Structure formats: C-alpha cells, structure tokens
C-alpha cells in the first residue's frame with residue numbers, strides 16, 4: 001500500500017466505530033441507505049485519485065449538486081444577473097428553511113434549498129426544455145464521466161418534496177423564478193438524484209480546487225473566475241448552519257448533502273470527498289466532518305494557516321563569468337516580488353561591471369499583476385545590465 005493510501009486508511013479506521021447520527025429520514029429512499037458505508041477520496045493537482053473504503057459505491061449527490069449548478073448558472077449568466085436572483089450570504093439557517101429576503105423574496109444563500117432551487121431556475125431559462133440535459137451534461141463535465149439520475153431516488157423525492165415545492169412557489173410569487181415553476185422543482189429533484197461515487201465527488205471538488213481546470217483531462221470546465229466565486233461561497237455557506245464553526249475547525253470550502261456525501265476544496269492542492277450516510281443535527285455527515293477535521297490538520301490544508309510559498313517564490317541563481325541568471329518559478333506575489341528585488345539589488349551591487357544579470361521567468365506558473373508592476377518599476381532603476389527573458 002502506498003504511503004498516501006495508508007494515511008487515508010488510518011484516518012478512515014479512526015472514525016469507523018463512530019455510529020452517531022442517523023440517515024436522512026425525510027426522503028424514504030435515503031432513510032434506507034446502508035449506515036455503515038464509509039469511503040473517502042483525494043485528488044491532487046496532477047490528477048492522481050487515491051481512495052479508500054467503499055469507494056465504488058454509488059449514492060445520490062443531493063445538495064452537493066448545488067455549488068456545481070451554481071457554477072453553471074454563473075458561467076451562463078455572469079455574476080450580476082445571478083445575484084439579482086439569489087444572494088450569497090450565509091443564512092445561518094437549516095437547509096430547508098424558508099430563507100427569503102424581506103420585500104424582494106430573494107433567497108439569501110444559494111447553497112440551501114431555497115437559493116438552490118432559484119439557481120436551478122436560472123440554468124437554460126431561455127430553453128427550459130433542455131434544462132435537465134444542460135445540468136446533467138454540466139455536472140458530468142465536472143466528474144469527467146457521464147453521470148446518470150437514480151430514478152428511484154428521484155421518484156421518492158418528487159413524491160415527498162412538498163416543502164421544496166412550496167419554497168419554489170414562494171419564489172415564483174416573488175418573480176425570482178419565472179415561467180414553469182413545477183418544471184424547475186423537478187429539475188432540482190433530478191439534479192439531487194444524480195449518482196456519484198466518492199471518487200467522482202473528489203474529482204468534481206478538484207475542478208474547483210484547480211481554478212476550474214479538470215485535474216485528469218486538463219479541460220477548462222468553468223472559467224477561473226467562476227471557480228473562485230463558487231469556492232468563496234462554499235467557504236461561507238456550504239455547511240448549512242454549521243458553516244462558521246466548520247470554517248474555523250476545518251478551514252476548507254465545502255459542501256455536504258443529505259445522502260452522506262461531503263466534498264471539500266483545498267485551493268491549488270486537493271479535491272477531497274467523503275461518504276458516510278449518518279447525519280448530525282445540521283444534516284452534515286457525522287464521520288465526514290470528523291475525517292475532514294483530521295485530514296485538514298494532517299495535510300496542512302486549512303486555508304487560513306500559514307502558507308509560506310506565497311511570500312517565497314522559487315528562485316535559482318546560476319553564474320558564468322559574464323552572466324548571472326536568476327530563474328523564477330512557482331507563484332510570484334507582491335510580497336514575493338519584494339523578496340526577489342532585495343536579492344537582485346544585492347546581486348547587482350556585488351556583480352563585477354562586465355557581468356550581465358538576466359531574470360528568467362519562463363517557469364513562472366502564476367504572477368500577480370501587482371508583483372509584475374513592482375518588479376518592472378524596480379528593474380528600471382537597476383540599470384541596463386538587468387534584463388528579463390522568458391516572459
């Protein structure tokens with residue numbers, strides 16, 4: 001067993017005996033799920049998926065569909081139009097709350113039911129007949145394989161989803177949903193009934209972690225700006241009325257669903273997912289929360305802990321009698337540029353008059369605009385001996 005698999009297995013075994021919580025009771029098909037199921041998966045930037053436990057078991061995606069459908073709506077309509085129909089504030093309320101802004105009826109939070117149903121109504125609104133297809137195709141692109149609807153779960157949700165239907169009609173009365181409101185609710189039930197494995201979920205989270213780019217295929221699934229928006233919203237709104245405590249404890253943008261799935265995003269590092277059907281009083285998977293808390297600690301994933309690389313760009317210096325080459329790689333931020341400039345000033349001060357200094361930026365993966373401005377401004381003052389190549 002390779003070391004990563006081993007580490008994940010240990011984390012999994014540590015939580016296995018915890019049988020707190022119960023499966024979602026309000027959707028008959030979910031109530032009967034195997035409560036012992038337990039799995040987790042992680043995908044890294046080079047597309048390697050590592051998974052342990054019941055990693056081939058399929059379950060319905062439920063609320064974890066919400067951030068991905070939101071990504072589709074943001075891509076199709078842009079931020080401003082989406083924000084006219086749904087807010088991005090943590091509502092601090094349960095997932096099925098009647099959480100609508102006074103007066104406008106705009107739902108506060110796109111990751112609880114009211115906001116998610118409104119979001120579903122925005123997708124393909126000009127050609128609603130194709131909405132289901134757009135959503136299934138869109139989420140399949142995130143997963144990197146064709147996803148299908150579990151018709152039994154869909155039928156079960158549709159037969160019992162009176163509260164969601166009521167929410168949708170309230171949204172319709174405020175003009176937040178336009179047109180065929182019943183069709184929108186059915187699309188919402190279908191999106192929640194898409195079947196995934198824990199590996200699919202990790203890959204889907206990975207697309208968000210890697211700026212909208214698929215870690216396995218390299219396809220740009222959604223624009224980078226959309227991925228950033230969605231991840232931001234997951235950070236504040238993704239875990240229902242546990243979102244604040246989750247951000248403090250685990251520090252990862254995430255989304256949970258009532259079938260027991262949980263997907264988390266460690267920006268630029270990992271997509272992570274867990275599956276364990278027993279839920280806590282917020283509707284989040286008990287063992288999923290426990291696993292992520294542990295994993296975030298062990299892998300140093302908390303987004304607000306120190307990440308030194310942003311202030312320490314990769315730099316290598318090589319010298320020949322006439323030439324000093326300074327190679328930059330990785331990410332160059334404003335504070336990183338400061339560090340490089342200090343170093344360059346020293347190199348230039350120490351260099352013999354015949355030596356030229358070349359800064360090679362060919363390997364720089366990402367440079368912040370402010371860093372480039374700072375670098376260029378200062379370079380001019382270092383004189384003609386310093387030049388930049390590879391940019």
Ligand code: GLN
Pocket residue numbers: 062063064095096113157164189192256257258259283
């Ligand atoms: N389909 C479920 C519902 O609408 C999704 C809720 C969830 O996963 N929290 O009630």
